[in-house]
Structures are given as C-alpha cells and as structure tokens.
Amino acid sequence: MFDAAIAAAQPARTLARHLPAPPRGRTIVIGAGKASAAMAAALEAAWPGPLQGLVATRYGYAVPCSRIEIVEAAHPVPDDAGLAASRRMLELVSGLSEDDLVICLISGGGSSLLPLPLAGITLDDKQQVNRALLKSGATISEMNCVRRHLSAIKGGRLAAACHPAQVLNLLISDVPGDEAIDVASGPTVPDPTTCADALAIIGRYAIDLPGHVLAALRSDAAETLKPGDPRLPRIRTEWIATPRLALQAAAQVGRDAGYAVHVLGDAIEGEARDVGKVLGGIALAAAQHGEPFAAPCVLLSGGETTVTVRGSGRGGRNVEFLLSLALALRGEAGIHAIAGDTDGVDGQEEIAGAVIGPDTLERAWRAGLNPQDALAANDGHGFFEALGDAVMTGPTLTNVNDFRAIVLTRASRANT
Known part of the structure; x- marks a missing residue:
C-alpha cells in the first residue's frame, strides 16, 4: 500500500x-x-x-x-x-x-x-x-x-x-x-x-x-x-x-487483497503521539468489538502531524506516531501498522518511517529497550533502528505528506 x-x-x-x-x-x-x-x-x-x-x-x-x-x-x-x-x-x-x-x-x-x-x-x-x-x-x-x-x-x-x-x-x-x-x-x-x-x-x-x-x-x-x-x-x-490521490491508490491495494478499507482522512494534524493514541483506540475498538469497523480491515490516513522535541532524540513524526500507537495497542494480536513520509525523509532523517506488529513491544523489552522512555525522549528513530523495523526508501521523487496504514488481520477472541 x-x-x-x-x-x-x-x-x-x-x-x-x-x-x-x-x-x-x-x-x-x-x-x-x-x-x-x-x-x-x-x-x-x-x-x-x-x-x-x-x-x-x-x-x-x-x-x-x-x-x-x-x-x-x-x-x-x-x-x-x-x-x-x-x-x-x-x-x-x-x-x-x-x-x-x-x-x-x-x-x-x-x-x-x-x-x-x-x-x-x-x-x-x-x-x-x-x-x-x-x-x-x-x-x-x-x-x-x-x-x-x-x-x-x-x-x-x-x-x-x-x-x-x-x-x-x-x-x-x-x-x-x-x-x-x-x-x-x-x-x-x-x-x-x-x-x-x-x-x-x-x-x-x-x-x-x-x-x-x-x-x-x-x-x-x-x-x-x-x-x-x-x-x-x-x-x-x-x-x-495530492495526499487524497495517494490514499485512493493504497485503498485499492487493500481492497484487492480482500480487506474492507476505511480512509479516516487525508489532512490529520496534531501532535504525533496524540494521533497515535487516538488511532490506537479506534483500532482496538474495531478488533475487540467490531466498532466502528469490523476486522479484517485497513485504516488509512494522511496529513502532517507535529513533534514538539523536548527530549534528546531526533524527532520524526511518523516514528513518534508509531511508537505511541504501539504503546496504545499493548501487543494486541492481529494488528500491524506502517507510517512513513512519502518523500522518504521523516523529519531530518534519511528514513521514511517504520513498521510495528503485535510483537513490537515484547521484542523491544527483550532487547533492553524501554518504549515509554524512547517516546519521552522523542527517540522513535533510535527505537525502530535498534529493532530493525525502520523503513528506508531512498529519494522517492515525490512528496504527498505522511502515509499511515493500520491493518487488522482478524477480530480478537473477545470479539469472536
């Protein structure tokens, strides 16, 4: 996508x-x-x-x-x-x-x-x-x-x-x-x-x-x-x-793979960590209760969030979003996500973004990484690089803002 x-x-x-x-x-x-x-x-x-x-x-x-x-x-x-x-x-x-x-x-x-x-x-x-x-x-x-x-x-x-x-x-x-x-x-x-x-x-x-x-x-x-x-x-x-054009193309890929696709918006703004919490809550509700969407489905969104850098990290709005999202999902089974800047550069790094899955937090703890500390330090890039989950595209030669996709592969046991 x-x-x-x-x-x-x-x-x-x-x-x-x-x-x-x-x-x-x-x-x-x-x-x-x-x-x-x-x-x-x-x-x-x-x-x-x-x-x-x-x-x-x-x-x-x-x-x-x-x-x-x-x-x-x-x-x-x-x-x-x-x-x-x-x-x-x-x-x-x-x-x-x-x-x-x-x-x-x-x-x-x-x-x-x-x-x-x-x-x-x-x-x-x-x-x-x-x-x-x-x-x-x-x-x-x-x-x-x-x-x-x-x-x-x-x-x-x-x-x-x-x-x-x-x-x-x-x-x-x-x-x-x-x-x-x-x-x-x-x-x-x-x-x-x-x-x-x-x-x-x-x-x-x-x-x-x-x-x-x-x-x-x-x-x-x-x-x-x-x-x-x-x-x-x-x-x-x-x-x-435009971002909307890009999301429409991604949506078609999701539909072709058999998923219901829901575009939440192409102009979402706000602090990246706050957007991560909100979309995490929506994804959990869909997985556990079938509301407002039923799994299997894809939640797409675009826009440009912000990061107020207060810690010692390198910022990066897509990796900060994903780190916050992973913490909000708490390892929920069957939920995967990607977030990346369509120009291939998240913040000031030559890294587009990253991916997360149900095992992200567990792998981090086993590796001696503390997700909460990484988020507090605005160090999403360091966190995902250490896990090997950074997404690097190189120069994409276009730029239609951030891309976020949350994939719910199945409903949770609570919902089934």
Whole structure:
C-alpha cells in the first residue's frame, strides 16, 4: 500500500495532462521542492516546444534534464546553494512579456530550498528560525506563515517578478487541506496572512528570535502580496498530485487483497503521539468489538502531524506516531501498522518511517529497550533502528505528506 501511494504521486504519471498549449512567447520553467526535479523531467518529456529554466531540489533528489537546470540544495535547514538558486530564479523571470509563460513546479520542501531573506536578514538568521520552528511543535501552516514573511521570494513575491507573463503553477501537495500558499510557502500565489499572524505564531510558541528579525517582521517590508494585488500576473494553479490521490491508490491495494478499507482522512494534524493514541483506540475498538469497523480491515490516513522535541532524540513524526500507537495497542494480536513520509525523509532523517506488529513491544523489552522512555525522549528513530523495523526508501521523487496504514488481520477472541 505504501509503494502504491508513492507510485500514484509520481510526476511522470500525472503532470502531462495539466499542460497548456505553448505560448506565443518564451516558456520559462522555475520551481523548488523535493519532487521538482522529477517534475522538470516529466515536463521536458511532454512539452512540444522550446523551454528553459531552473529548478532547486534537495541533495540526492536530482533527475537528469537537458533543457532545465537542476540545482541541489539543503533541506530542511537551508544553505548557500539554495540562496544562490533563489537569486538566479528571480533574475531568470525578470523582463518577461505578456506573451511569455512561466511554469512553476512546486512541491513540499521548497521553503528551505528558496531561502532568500528580506533585506537586513541573513541566511544564518533564516537557519536559526528554521531550526526553532522545527522544534517548536508549530503546524506546517504556522511555520510557513513565519517563513514567507521573512522571505524576499515567497508569499507571492516570485510571481510578482514574473509580471506581466502568464503563470501556471503545477503543484504537488504535502500540506493538510491542499492550500497552495503552504506548499513551499507560496512563492507564486497571493498570501492572505499578515505579519501580525506571523508575530502571533512566534509568541504562541515562545520562539526566541534576534531583535533585528523581530523588527523586520514588524516592518511594512515584510508584508506579502495579497489577493488582488495589481503586481501579480495572470496565475492559474493546478494540483498534479495530492495526499487524497495517494490514499485512493493504497485503498485499492487493500481492497484487492480482500480487506474492507476505511480512509479516516487525508489532512490529520496534531501532535504525533496524540494521533497515535487516538488511532490506537479506534483500532482496538474495531478488533475487540467490531466498532466502528469490523476486522479484517485497513485504516488509512494522511496529513502532517507535529513533534514538539523536548527530549534528546531526533524527532520524526511518523516514528513518534508509531511508537505511541504501539504503546496504545499493548501487543494486541492481529494488528500491524506502517507510517512513513512519502518523500522518504521523516523529519531530518534519511528514513521514511517504520513498521510495528503485535510483537513490537515484547521484542523491544527483550532487547533492553524501554518504549515509554524512547517516546519521552522523542527517540522513535533510535527505537525502530535498534529493532530493525525502520523503513528506508531512498529519494522517492515525490512528496504527498505522511502515509499511515493500520491493518487488522482478524477480530480478537473477545470479539469472536
């Protein structure tokens, strides 16, 4: 099911049908994200006319292209390569005409890959802000609100640089609710949020920012471009892959194997450990009482949870979810689960996620591991690596958020 979810979101399968006819003028391609290089390759294969462009992707995620330049940069904490790519991208779209077309290939991860800061803010400042946001427990929407108000390229600013050309956004969603402004912090769409919203988020999570960064957030220069802004060109946005599409593909695999499949939602948010407890309770009720679903069945869900890192571990929302889920299930027979990020990277680790089964806790105790201590330390990665239950995919070249599947192979004795 996990493989099917990833395969369904591959740009080579979905991008071509969203393309328009070539314009009278030039076609310029820009973009950023973990899937952007694969999107560029799919575009080159399908586009009938000339084109040129520049796309930034994560280290290790490049795909060979002949007409679109692929630049690799750091994620989730930005680096100089992303900074240089951001500047070059703005230069590439300057001086266009109404007859030109800009195709923007945007996917998750683009926020870190386009880190060009506002005047007076340095890359080091952006790196500090990113690290603080990642540890804070803020939702992806909240993090992106802060990021785009400290950016010289996000929040519609890259789109404004394209004016008066036409802009076509081709997006792969990695955010709950498929909000375009939250994919890569919305470089090519207008932003309805404000500096006041960003400052409220900073206060809500007690994020410590340097004085000059706070001063920038309080200035007019930090305000993003709003809907209806005359500086924005003609913009059309198309979704080429979404979490819902991936879950539908996974659901079909489950049905083909003879299971009833229930999709609990594609936009589930909250602390990963809390989501683990809730879904564990639902799975136990189904196994023991046949309510609200009867086994054998599959419970699928997507979205993006958060981890507030308070311990010494490495975080990772999918492994934290699974560790909490295993504790909630207490070794219940006949229940197995997988959780993984569809881009192959859970948090800051080159590990997609992990799997659990009825024997997970028992094997951990025999190995001298304490699951409760691992959860308290936010050390899901260390826990599952020690058990040999980590799931490693390598770069998947797409990104449609987290994937979670709980499989109930049979009802418990209490239910039978």
